[in-house]
Amino acid sequence: MSKKACKNCKKIYEGDKCPECASHESVVDFKGKVIIFDPENSEVAKNLKITKKGDYAIKVR
Numbered sequence: 123m124s125k126k127a128c129k130n131c132k133k134i135y136e137g138d139k140c141p142e143c144a145s146h147e148s149v150v151d152f153k154g155k156v157i158i159f160d161p162e163n164s165e166v167a168k169n170l171k172i173t174k175k176g177d178y179a180i181k182v183r
């Protein structure tokens with residue numbers, strides 16, 4: 123199964139729906155990847171509005 127990124131929250135996942143927000147809207151054509159370890163103290167997480175740990179796409183279309 124190929125990885126995809128959630129259009130709604132940018133979470134990268136495999137499967138048929140997003141484990142974070144349960145959205146089915148996903149893109150396989152995402153750009154870049156960040157791994158957030160400490161969302162509360164991460165500038166990247168703040169910029170991308172990420173509040174949980176995990177793998178996220180930098181850009182989804």
Ligand SMILES: [Zn+2]
Pocket residue numbers: 128129130131132133140141142143144145
């Ligand atoms: Zn999501």
